[in-house]
Amino acid sequence: MRPKQLNFPLNPDYGTGSTVRRVSLRTQSDRINGHLLDNFHEMHCSIVHDGTIVTAVVGQSIRIPTTACAGAVGQLQSLIGLPICTPRRDFYAGGIARHHCTHLLDLAVLAIAHAQQPSMEILYEAEVPDEVELPVVIAVWRNSDLICRWLVRQGAILEPLELRGRPLGTGFAAWASAAFDQDQLEAATILARTWLIAVGRRYRPSQAAGRPARENPVMLGRCYAYSAEPVKTAVMTGEKEVHLHR
Template structure:
Protein backbone atom coordinates (compact mmCIF):
# COMPACT_ATOMS: atom_id res chain seq x y z
CA UNK A 1 0.00 0.00 0.00
CA UNK A 2 1.24 3.49 -0.82
CA UNK A 3 1.45 5.93 2.11
CA UNK A 4 -1.21 8.62 2.03
CA UNK A 5 1.08 11.35 3.27
CA UNK A 6 4.77 11.98 3.92
CA UNK A 7 6.18 14.60 6.25
CA UNK A 8 8.24 16.53 3.72
CA UNK A 9 7.96 20.06 2.34
CA UNK A 10 5.48 20.16 -0.56
CA UNK A 11 6.60 20.42 -4.18
CA UNK A 12 5.02 23.54 -5.75
CA UNK A 13 5.70 22.10 -9.23
CA UNK A 14 3.63 18.97 -8.65
CA UNK A 15 1.17 18.54 -11.49
CA UNK A 16 3.63 19.57 -14.20
CA UNK A 17 5.84 16.50 -14.40
CA UNK A 18 6.05 12.74 -14.11
CA UNK A 19 7.83 9.91 -12.36
CA UNK A 20 9.97 7.85 -14.73
CA UNK A 21 11.60 4.54 -13.82
CA UNK A 22 14.04 2.61 -15.99
CA UNK A 23 15.07 -0.98 -15.37
CA UNK A 24 17.72 -2.68 -17.49
CA UNK A 25 18.46 -6.42 -17.46
CA UNK A 26 21.49 -7.92 -19.17
CA UNK A 27 21.71 -11.71 -19.18
CA UNK A 28 24.96 -13.47 -20.07
CA UNK A 29 26.30 -16.95 -19.50
CA UNK A 30 25.90 -17.69 -15.76
CA UNK A 31 25.32 -14.01 -14.89
CA UNK A 32 22.59 -11.36 -14.97
CA UNK A 33 23.19 -7.66 -14.31
CA UNK A 34 20.29 -5.38 -13.37
CA UNK A 35 20.12 -1.60 -13.01
CA UNK A 36 17.32 0.67 -11.73
CA UNK A 37 17.06 4.43 -12.15
CA UNK A 38 14.18 6.76 -11.33
CA UNK A 39 13.49 10.24 -9.93
CA UNK A 40 14.52 9.18 -6.42
CA UNK A 41 16.65 6.01 -6.66
CA UNK A 42 19.54 4.40 -8.47
CA UNK A 43 20.61 0.83 -7.68
CA UNK A 44 22.47 -2.09 -9.21
CA UNK A 45 22.29 -5.81 -8.61
CA UNK A 46 24.14 -8.75 -10.17
CA UNK A 47 23.50 -12.44 -9.71
CA UNK A 48 25.74 -15.38 -10.64
CA UNK A 49 24.32 -18.87 -11.14
CA UNK A 50 25.30 -22.37 -12.23
CA UNK A 51 22.16 -22.88 -14.36
CA UNK A 52 20.48 -24.39 -11.31
CA UNK A 53 20.87 -22.16 -8.24
CA UNK A 54 22.02 -18.65 -7.36
CA UNK A 55 25.70 -18.96 -6.38
CA UNK A 56 26.49 -15.30 -5.68
CA UNK A 57 24.77 -11.94 -5.52
CA UNK A 58 25.95 -8.36 -5.18
CA UNK A 59 24.13 -5.06 -4.86
CA UNK A 60 24.90 -1.36 -4.83
CA UNK A 61 22.86 1.62 -3.64
CA UNK A 62 23.85 4.72 -5.61
CA UNK A 63 20.99 7.14 -4.87
CA UNK A 64 18.83 6.37 -1.86
CA UNK A 65 16.42 8.26 0.44
CA UNK A 66 17.80 7.29 3.89
CA UNK A 67 21.17 6.58 5.47
CA UNK A 68 19.94 3.10 6.46
CA UNK A 69 19.37 2.00 2.85
CA UNK A 70 22.95 0.92 1.94
CA UNK A 71 23.00 -1.77 4.67
CA UNK A 72 20.02 -3.46 3.01
CA UNK A 73 22.43 -4.79 0.37
CA UNK A 74 23.51 -7.48 2.86
CA UNK A 75 19.95 -8.82 3.01
CA UNK A 76 20.33 -10.03 -0.57
CA UNK A 77 22.64 -12.81 0.62
CA UNK A 78 19.55 -14.69 1.81
CA UNK A 79 18.81 -15.39 -1.87
CA UNK A 80 22.07 -17.28 -2.46
CA UNK A 81 21.39 -20.99 -2.87
CA UNK A 82 17.84 -20.56 -4.13
CA UNK A 83 16.87 -22.31 -7.38
CA UNK A 84 16.72 -19.96 -10.36
CA UNK A 85 13.34 -21.57 -11.10
CA UNK A 86 11.83 -20.24 -7.84
CA UNK A 87 8.35 -18.77 -8.55
CA UNK A 88 8.23 -14.99 -8.22
CA UNK A 89 5.53 -15.10 -5.54
CA UNK A 90 7.83 -17.15 -3.26
CA UNK A 91 10.28 -14.24 -3.01
CA UNK A 92 7.57 -12.09 -1.43
CA UNK A 93 5.69 -14.66 0.65
CA UNK A 94 5.20 -14.07 4.37
CA UNK A 95 6.22 -10.42 4.31
CA UNK A 96 9.82 -11.18 3.30
CA UNK A 97 10.04 -7.91 1.36
CA UNK A 98 9.77 -5.90 4.59
CA UNK A 99 13.26 -7.14 5.53
CA UNK A 100 14.76 -5.90 2.26
CA UNK A 101 15.14 -2.74 0.28
CA UNK A 102 12.04 -3.20 -1.88
CA UNK A 103 13.77 -1.85 -4.98
CA UNK A 104 16.89 -4.01 -4.61
CA UNK A 105 14.77 -7.10 -3.96
CA UNK A 106 12.72 -6.39 -7.08
CA UNK A 107 15.93 -6.06 -9.10
CA UNK A 108 17.31 -9.32 -7.70
CA UNK A 109 14.07 -11.20 -8.37
CA UNK A 110 13.97 -9.97 -11.96
CA UNK A 111 17.63 -10.89 -12.45
CA UNK A 112 17.01 -14.40 -11.12
CA UNK A 113 13.98 -14.71 -13.38
CA UNK A 114 16.14 -13.99 -16.42
CA UNK A 115 18.87 -16.45 -15.43
CA UNK A 116 17.36 -19.43 -17.31
CA UNK A 117 16.88 -17.39 -20.49
CA UNK A 118 19.24 -16.97 -23.44
CA UNK A 119 21.68 -14.06 -23.37
CA UNK A 120 19.67 -10.90 -23.90
CA UNK A 121 19.45 -7.21 -23.04
CA UNK A 122 16.19 -5.55 -22.01
CA UNK A 123 15.38 -1.96 -21.09
CA UNK A 124 12.06 -1.00 -19.52
CA UNK A 125 10.87 2.58 -19.12
CA UNK A 126 7.76 3.29 -17.06
CA UNK A 127 6.09 6.69 -16.79
CA UNK A 128 3.47 7.91 -14.31
CA UNK A 129 2.30 11.53 -14.75
CA UNK A 130 1.53 13.65 -11.70
CA UNK A 131 -2.08 12.98 -10.68
CA UNK A 132 -4.35 15.90 -9.75
CA UNK A 133 -8.09 15.95 -10.46
CA UNK A 134 -8.28 13.72 -13.54
CA UNK A 135 -7.20 10.12 -14.17
CA UNK A 136 -3.68 9.74 -15.56
CA UNK A 137 -2.36 7.49 -18.35
CA UNK A 138 0.45 5.25 -17.08
CA UNK A 139 2.70 3.52 -19.61
CA UNK A 140 5.60 1.09 -19.74
CA UNK A 141 7.83 0.41 -22.73
CA UNK A 142 10.12 -2.57 -23.37
CA UNK A 143 13.04 -1.86 -25.69
CA UNK A 144 11.07 1.08 -27.06
CA UNK A 145 7.81 -0.81 -27.63
CA UNK A 146 4.66 -0.18 -25.61
CA UNK A 147 3.76 -3.08 -23.29
CA UNK A 148 1.04 -1.64 -21.02
CA UNK A 149 -1.05 1.50 -20.95
CA UNK A 150 -3.41 1.97 -18.02
CA UNK A 151 -5.71 4.84 -17.20
CA UNK A 152 -5.56 5.16 -13.41
CA UNK A 153 -7.36 7.16 -10.74
CA UNK A 154 -6.42 7.03 -7.05
CA UNK A 155 -4.61 3.72 -7.31
CA UNK A 156 -7.23 1.82 -9.32
CA UNK A 157 -7.21 0.97 -13.02
CA UNK A 158 -10.07 2.44 -15.09
CA UNK A 159 -8.88 1.28 -18.52
CA UNK A 160 -8.52 -1.14 -20.19
CA UNK A 161 -12.02 -2.22 -19.23
CA UNK A 162 -10.99 -5.82 -18.54
CA UNK A 163 -8.81 -4.51 -15.69
CA UNK A 164 -11.27 -1.90 -14.36
CA UNK A 165 -11.17 -1.69 -10.57
CA UNK A 166 -7.93 -3.61 -10.18
CA UNK A 167 -5.72 -2.06 -7.46
CA UNK A 168 -2.09 -1.04 -7.89
CA UNK A 169 -1.32 -1.16 -4.18
CA UNK A 170 -2.36 -3.91 -1.77
CA UNK A 171 -3.45 -7.00 -3.68
CA UNK A 172 -1.67 -6.13 -6.93
CA UNK A 173 0.67 -9.13 -6.96
CA UNK A 174 -2.17 -11.58 -6.28
CA UNK A 175 -4.34 -10.54 -9.24
CA UNK A 176 -1.51 -9.64 -11.62
CA UNK A 177 0.12 -13.06 -11.30
CA UNK A 178 -3.16 -14.62 -12.48
CA UNK A 179 -3.84 -12.19 -15.33
CA UNK A 180 -0.41 -11.69 -16.93
CA UNK A 181 2.15 -14.05 -18.44
CA UNK A 182 5.84 -13.85 -17.53
CA UNK A 183 7.10 -10.89 -19.61
CA UNK A 184 3.91 -8.87 -19.26
CA UNK A 185 3.83 -9.58 -15.52
CA UNK A 186 7.37 -8.25 -15.22
CA UNK A 187 6.42 -5.06 -17.06
CA UNK A 188 3.18 -4.64 -15.11
CA UNK A 189 5.03 -5.02 -11.81
CA UNK A 190 7.54 -2.32 -12.75
CA UNK A 191 4.69 -0.01 -13.74
CA UNK A 192 2.86 -0.61 -10.46
CA UNK A 193 6.06 0.04 -8.50
CA UNK A 194 6.51 3.30 -10.41
CA UNK A 195 3.03 4.37 -9.34
CA UNK A 196 3.99 3.45 -5.77
CA UNK A 197 6.99 5.78 -5.69
CA UNK A 198 5.24 8.53 -7.68
CA UNK A 199 3.92 9.96 -4.41
CA UNK A 200 7.44 11.31 -3.93
CA UNK A 201 6.78 13.89 -6.66
CA UNK A 202 4.34 15.62 -4.30
CA UNK A 203 7.22 16.58 -2.01
CA UNK A 204 10.70 18.09 -1.87
CA UNK A 205 12.70 15.43 0.01
CA UNK A 206 15.85 17.41 -0.79
CA UNK A 207 14.67 19.92 1.82
CA UNK A 208 14.43 17.21 4.49
CA UNK A 209 18.13 16.32 4.66
CA UNK A 210 19.14 15.20 8.15
CA UNK A 211 15.61 14.71 9.44
CA UNK A 212 14.92 11.40 11.21
CA UNK A 213 13.37 8.77 8.95
CA UNK A 214 10.93 7.88 11.73
CA UNK A 215 9.27 11.28 11.18
CA UNK A 216 7.29 9.43 8.50
CA UNK A 217 5.24 7.01 10.63
CA UNK A 218 3.28 5.68 7.63
CA UNK A 219 6.52 4.19 6.33
CA UNK A 220 7.33 2.21 9.48
CA UNK A 221 7.64 -1.51 8.85
CA UNK A 222 7.44 -1.21 5.06
CA UNK A 223 11.06 -2.01 4.21
CA UNK A 224 14.52 -2.55 5.68
CA UNK A 225 15.28 1.13 6.30
CA UNK A 226 12.00 1.58 8.18
CA UNK A 227 12.24 -1.65 10.17
CA UNK A 228 12.89 -1.87 13.91
CA UNK A 229 16.57 -1.17 14.49
CA UNK A 230 17.69 0.60 11.31
CA UNK A 231 14.97 3.27 11.52
CA UNK A 232 16.09 4.32 15.00
CA UNK A 233 19.24 5.98 13.65
CA UNK A 234 18.33 6.55 9.99
CA UNK A 235 18.06 10.08 8.66
CA UNK A 236 16.98 11.40 5.28
CA UNK A 237 19.81 11.86 2.78
CA UNK A 238 18.17 14.82 1.08
CA UNK A 239 18.96 13.55 -2.42
CA UNK A 240 17.72 15.99 -5.04
CA UNK A 241 15.06 14.64 -7.39
CA UNK A 242 16.41 13.60 -10.79
CA UNK A 243 14.38 14.72 -13.79
CA UNK A 244 14.66 12.04 -16.45
CA UNK A 245 13.90 12.61 -20.11
CA UNK A 246 11.97 10.03 -22.09
CA UNK A 247 13.98 7.59 -24.16
CA UNK A 248 13.17 7.09 -27.83
CA UNK A 249 9.93 5.15 -28.26
CA UNK A 250 8.25 3.57 -31.24
CA UNK A 251 5.14 5.33 -32.52
Protein backbone atom coordinates in the same frame (compact mmCIF):
# COMPACT_ATOMS: atom_id res chain seq x y z
CA MET B 1 0.15 0.40 -0.27
CA ARG B 2 1.07 4.04 -0.86
CA PRO B 3 1.66 6.17 2.24
CA LYS B 4 -1.15 8.72 2.52
CA GLN B 5 0.94 11.50 4.02
CA LEU B 6 4.69 12.04 4.39
CA ASN B 7 6.33 14.65 6.58
CA PHE B 8 8.25 16.47 3.87
CA PRO B 9 7.88 19.95 2.42
CA LEU B 10 5.39 19.95 -0.45
CA ASN B 11 6.56 20.20 -4.05
CA PRO B 12 5.05 23.32 -5.65
CA ASP B 13 5.78 21.89 -9.11
CA TYR B 14 3.65 18.79 -8.56
CA GLY B 15 1.22 18.46 -11.46
CA THR B 16 3.73 19.52 -14.09
CA GLY B 17 5.92 16.42 -14.36
CA SER B 18 6.04 12.67 -14.09
CA THR B 19 7.82 9.77 -12.42
CA VAL B 20 9.93 7.65 -14.75
CA ARG B 21 11.56 4.33 -13.86
CA ARG B 22 14.08 2.50 -16.02
CA VAL B 23 15.03 -1.09 -15.30
CA SER B 24 17.69 -2.73 -17.44
CA LEU B 25 18.92 -6.33 -17.48
CA ARG B 26 21.94 -7.78 -19.22
CA THR B 27 22.16 -11.56 -19.15
CA GLN B 28 25.31 -13.62 -19.72
CA SER B 29 26.02 -17.32 -19.40
CA ASP B 30 26.44 -17.28 -15.62
CA ARG B 31 25.53 -13.73 -14.59
CA ILE B 32 22.71 -11.21 -14.82
CA ASN B 33 23.41 -7.54 -14.28
CA GLY B 34 20.49 -5.36 -13.31
CA HIS B 35 20.25 -1.59 -12.98
CA LEU B 36 17.36 0.51 -11.67
CA LEU B 37 17.00 4.26 -12.09
CA ASP B 38 14.09 6.52 -11.25
CA ASN B 39 13.43 10.01 -9.90
CA PHE B 40 14.35 8.99 -6.35
CA HIS B 41 16.55 5.86 -6.56
CA GLU B 42 19.48 4.33 -8.39
CA MET B 43 20.90 0.89 -7.65
CA HIS B 44 22.70 -2.03 -9.24
CA CYS B 45 22.54 -5.77 -8.66
CA SER B 46 24.52 -8.70 -10.12
CA ILE B 47 23.36 -12.29 -9.75
CA VAL B 48 25.87 -15.09 -10.37
CA HIS B 49 24.69 -18.68 -10.81
CA ASP B 50 25.93 -22.11 -11.85
CA GLY B 51 22.91 -22.95 -13.98
CA THR B 52 21.04 -24.36 -11.00
CA ILE B 53 21.38 -22.13 -7.94
CA VAL B 54 22.41 -18.57 -7.07
CA THR B 55 26.10 -18.68 -6.10
CA ALA B 56 26.81 -14.99 -5.46
CA VAL B 57 24.98 -11.66 -5.21
CA VAL B 58 26.50 -8.20 -5.44
CA GLY B 59 24.42 -5.10 -4.80
CA GLN B 60 25.15 -1.40 -4.86
CA SER B 61 23.05 1.50 -3.62
CA ILE B 62 23.95 4.60 -5.61
CA ARG B 63 21.15 7.04 -4.80
CA ILE B 64 18.93 6.32 -1.79
CA PRO B 65 16.53 8.28 0.43
CA THR B 66 17.89 7.36 3.90
CA THR B 67 21.28 6.55 5.39
CA ALA B 68 19.96 3.14 6.48
CA CYS B 69 19.12 2.04 2.93
CA ALA B 70 22.72 1.07 2.15
CA GLY B 71 22.58 -1.64 4.82
CA ALA B 72 19.94 -3.48 2.83
CA VAL B 73 22.59 -4.59 0.33
CA GLY B 74 23.75 -7.19 2.84
CA GLN B 75 20.26 -8.68 3.01
CA LEU B 76 20.66 -9.91 -0.56
CA GLN B 77 23.06 -12.59 0.65
CA SER B 78 19.99 -14.54 1.79
CA LEU B 79 19.36 -15.30 -1.89
CA ILE B 80 22.54 -17.35 -2.22
CA GLY B 81 21.81 -21.07 -2.57
CA LEU B 82 18.28 -20.60 -3.86
CA PRO B 83 17.35 -22.39 -7.10
CA ILE B 84 17.19 -20.03 -10.06
CA CYS B 85 13.86 -21.63 -10.95
CA THR B 86 12.28 -20.45 -7.67
CA PRO B 87 8.80 -18.99 -8.39
CA ARG B 88 8.84 -15.22 -8.02
CA ARG B 89 6.06 -15.23 -5.44
CA ASP B 90 8.22 -17.34 -3.11
CA PHE B 91 10.72 -14.49 -2.78
CA TYR B 92 7.98 -12.40 -1.15
CA ALA B 93 6.26 -15.06 0.97
CA GLY B 94 5.77 -14.34 4.65
CA GLY B 95 6.53 -10.63 4.40
CA ILE B 96 10.18 -11.22 3.47
CA ALA B 97 10.27 -8.00 1.46
CA ARG B 98 9.97 -5.94 4.65
CA HIS B 99 13.47 -7.09 5.58
CA HIS B 100 14.92 -5.83 2.29
CA CYS B 101 15.11 -2.68 0.27
CA THR B 102 12.00 -3.43 -1.76
CA HIS B 103 13.47 -1.85 -4.90
CA LEU B 104 16.73 -3.77 -4.67
CA LEU B 105 14.91 -7.03 -3.93
CA ASP B 106 12.62 -6.49 -6.91
CA LEU B 107 15.67 -5.94 -9.10
CA ALA B 108 17.40 -9.09 -7.80
CA VAL B 109 14.28 -11.24 -8.23
CA LEU B 110 13.80 -9.91 -11.75
CA ALA B 111 17.41 -10.79 -12.57
CA ILE B 112 17.06 -14.32 -11.19
CA ALA B 113 13.93 -14.83 -13.29
CA HIS B 114 16.04 -14.33 -16.42
CA ALA B 115 18.94 -16.54 -15.36
CA GLN B 116 17.98 -19.41 -17.65
CA GLN B 117 17.58 -17.25 -20.73
CA PRO B 118 20.22 -16.70 -23.42
CA SER B 119 22.43 -13.62 -23.46
CA MET B 120 20.27 -10.56 -24.06
CA GLU B 121 19.60 -7.01 -23.01
CA ILE B 122 16.22 -5.78 -21.80
CA LEU B 123 15.19 -2.23 -20.99
CA TYR B 124 11.91 -1.43 -19.29
CA GLU B 125 10.74 2.17 -19.15
CA ALA B 126 7.66 3.15 -17.12
CA GLU B 127 6.07 6.58 -16.84
CA VAL B 128 3.48 7.87 -14.37
CA PRO B 129 2.39 11.50 -14.81
CA ASP B 130 1.52 13.59 -11.75
CA GLU B 131 -2.12 13.04 -10.86
CA VAL B 132 -3.97 16.14 -9.63
CA GLU B 133 -7.68 16.09 -10.48
CA LEU B 134 -8.14 14.24 -13.75
CA PRO B 135 -7.20 10.62 -14.47
CA VAL B 136 -3.76 10.07 -15.98
CA VAL B 137 -2.41 7.64 -18.55
CA ILE B 138 0.44 5.49 -17.25
CA ALA B 139 2.47 3.18 -19.47
CA VAL B 140 5.42 0.81 -19.65
CA TRP B 141 7.62 -0.15 -22.61
CA ARG B 142 10.04 -3.04 -23.11
CA ASN B 143 12.83 -2.31 -25.59
CA SER B 144 10.66 0.55 -26.91
CA ASP B 145 7.61 -1.71 -27.47
CA LEU B 146 4.51 -0.60 -25.56
CA ILE B 147 3.40 -3.38 -23.20
CA CYS B 148 0.78 -1.79 -20.91
CA ARG B 149 -1.11 1.49 -21.15
CA TRP B 150 -3.71 2.24 -18.48
CA LEU B 151 -5.94 5.16 -17.60
CA VAL B 152 -5.90 5.39 -13.80
CA ARG B 153 -7.47 7.46 -11.05
CA GLN B 154 -6.67 7.29 -7.33
CA GLY B 155 -4.96 3.93 -7.55
CA ALA B 156 -7.50 2.11 -9.72
CA ILE B 157 -7.55 1.33 -13.44
CA LEU B 158 -10.36 2.92 -15.47
CA GLU B 159 -9.28 1.71 -18.92
CA PRO B 160 -8.98 -0.73 -20.60
CA LEU B 161 -12.50 -1.71 -19.59
CA GLU B 162 -11.57 -5.34 -18.94
CA LEU B 163 -9.33 -4.15 -16.11
CA ARG B 164 -11.68 -1.46 -14.78
CA GLY B 165 -11.57 -1.21 -11.00
CA ARG B 166 -8.39 -3.25 -10.60
CA PRO B 167 -6.12 -1.76 -7.90
CA LEU B 168 -2.49 -0.76 -8.38
CA GLY B 169 -1.64 -1.04 -4.69
CA THR B 170 -2.80 -3.72 -2.28
CA GLY B 171 -4.16 -6.71 -4.19
CA PHE B 172 -2.30 -5.95 -7.41
CA ALA B 173 -0.17 -9.13 -7.43
CA ALA B 174 -3.18 -11.42 -7.01
CA TRP B 175 -5.24 -10.12 -9.91
CA ALA B 176 -2.29 -9.36 -12.21
CA SER B 177 -0.91 -12.90 -11.86
CA ALA B 178 -4.20 -14.24 -13.17
CA ALA B 179 -4.68 -11.61 -15.88
CA PHE B 180 -1.28 -11.56 -17.61
CA ASP B 181 1.21 -13.99 -19.07
CA GLN B 182 4.70 -13.92 -17.57
CA ASP B 183 6.18 -11.28 -19.88
CA GLN B 184 3.20 -8.96 -19.47
CA LEU B 185 3.18 -9.54 -15.72
CA GLU B 186 6.82 -8.51 -15.48
CA ALA B 187 6.14 -5.23 -17.27
CA ALA B 188 2.87 -4.61 -15.42
CA THR B 189 4.58 -5.09 -12.07
CA ILE B 190 7.25 -2.53 -12.94
CA LEU B 191 4.49 -0.10 -13.92
CA ALA B 192 2.61 -0.67 -10.67
CA ARG B 193 5.81 -0.16 -8.67
CA THR B 194 6.40 3.10 -10.54
CA TRP B 195 2.90 4.26 -9.64
CA LEU B 196 3.66 3.38 -6.01
CA ILE B 197 6.78 5.55 -5.78
CA ALA B 198 5.22 8.38 -7.81
CA VAL B 199 3.74 9.70 -4.57
CA GLY B 200 7.23 11.05 -3.90
CA ARG B 201 6.69 13.71 -6.55
CA ARG B 202 4.26 15.42 -4.16
CA TYR B 203 7.14 16.31 -1.84
CA ARG B 204 10.61 17.80 -1.67
CA PRO B 205 12.66 15.20 0.28
CA SER B 206 15.80 17.18 -0.61
CA GLN B 207 14.68 19.80 1.89
CA ALA B 208 14.53 17.21 4.68
CA ALA B 209 18.25 16.33 4.67
CA GLY B 210 19.46 15.23 8.08
CA ARG B 211 16.00 14.78 9.58
CA PRO B 212 15.31 11.45 11.34
CA ALA B 213 13.60 8.92 9.11
CA ARG B 214 11.32 7.99 12.02
CA GLU B 215 9.54 11.34 11.53
CA ASN B 216 7.57 9.43 8.90
CA PRO B 217 5.84 6.86 11.12
CA VAL B 218 3.58 5.77 8.25
CA MET B 219 6.68 4.13 6.74
CA LEU B 220 7.60 2.06 9.80
CA GLY B 221 7.83 -1.66 9.05
CA ARG B 222 7.57 -1.24 5.28
CA CYS B 223 11.19 -2.05 4.38
CA TYR B 224 14.70 -2.58 5.75
CA ALA B 225 15.45 1.11 6.39
CA TYR B 226 12.23 1.51 8.36
CA SER B 227 12.54 -1.72 10.34
CA ALA B 228 12.99 -1.62 14.11
CA GLU B 229 16.77 -1.27 14.44
CA PRO B 230 17.93 0.60 11.30
CA VAL B 231 15.30 3.33 11.66
CA LYS B 232 16.62 4.28 15.11
CA THR B 233 19.64 6.03 13.58
CA ALA B 234 18.51 6.57 9.99
CA VAL B 235 18.32 10.10 8.66
CA MET B 236 17.17 11.46 5.32
CA THR B 237 19.98 11.82 2.78
CA GLY B 238 18.41 14.80 1.07
CA GLU B 239 19.14 13.47 -2.41
CA LYS B 240 17.62 15.76 -5.01
CA GLU B 241 15.01 14.37 -7.35
CA VAL B 242 16.35 13.48 -10.79
CA HIS B 243 14.00 14.57 -13.56
CA LEU B 244 13.89 11.83 -16.16
CA HIS B 245 12.23 11.86 -19.54
CA ARG B 246 11.35 8.93 -21.68
